[in-house]
Amino acid sequence: MNVLDAIQKRRAVRSFSDQPVPADVVETILRAGSRAQSSKNSQPWRFIVVRNRETLTALSLLGKFAGHVAGADFAVCYVGLEQATWNSFDLGQAAAQMQLAAHELGVGSCIAAMYDQEAAKELLGVPPEMNFFCVISFGYPSADHQPLVMGGRNPLDETVRWERW
Ligand SMILES: Cc1cc2nc3c(=O)[nH]c(=O)nc-3n(C[C@H](O)[C@H](O)[C@H](O)COP(=O)(O)O)c2cc1C
Structure with missing residues (x-):
């Protein structure tokens, strides 16, 4: 599979x-995320890997649309070390690289926004000054997996402007 x-x-x-996703595949996915670019190469992230079923279930209750986390083989929790402007941009790039690497390895994934960020921090012992608003579920897709019908993208001529707004 190529990148495009x-x-x-x-x-x-x-x-x-x-x-179960083998340990070497999990590590490859994590390495792909830690290879992401970041502002001033600050790498302002920590990735908490969760495999414990009770913890996955508890995380699934902390977002309005996080139910899929309960059934994941593992989840990666994206913790931002800084409150700086570029922090979520940097973390987003790490997340995208992990998801693309996972896809190449046959591992499916989905983001879950943590609506109750404070409870998520408390659950995993994340210091209060850090950001923790996102978890990604990973695992081999179930046999009956169907992508949601919504999922198309806007046409390019609606999305892109040339030279000026
Ligand atoms: C910042 C962000 C937050 C998201 N939060 C959730 C979420 O809480 N629950 C969920 O099921 N999907 C979540 N998603 C996944 C999007 O719904 C999904 O990527 C989008 O609908 C496109 O679907 P597709 O990737 O299948 O084409 C999130 C995606 C992003 C980028």
């Missing part, structure tokens, strides 16, 4: 099989 194929075809996966 992965970008074109990847869809969010919210339903996972029981087949």
Whole structure:
């Protein structure tokens, strides 16, 4: 699979099989995220990997649309070390790289916004001054996985402006 194929075809996966993702595949996904670019190469992130089923279930209750986390093989929690402007931009790039790498390895993924960020921090012992608003579920897609019908993208001529607004 090449990068363009992965970008074109990847869809969010919210339903996972029981087949565990091997440790070397998990590590490859994590390395892809830690290779992301960041402002001044500050790498202002920590990635908490959660595999404990009770913790996954508890995380799934902290977002309005986070139910898929309960069934994930593992979840990566994106913790921002700084409150700086570029922090979420940097974390977003790390997240996208992990999701693309996972896709190449046959592992599905979906983001879950943590609506109750403070409870999420308390659950995992994240210091209060840090950001923790996002978890990504990872796992092999279940046999009956179907992407949501919504998922198309706006046409390019609506999205792109040339030279000026
Ligand atoms: C910042 C962000 C937050 C998201 N939060 C959630 C979420 O809480 N729950 C969920 O199921 N999907 C979430 N998503 C996934 C989007 O719904 C999904 O990427 C979008 O609908 C496009 O779907 P597709 O990737 O299958 O084309 C989030 C995506 C982003 C980028």
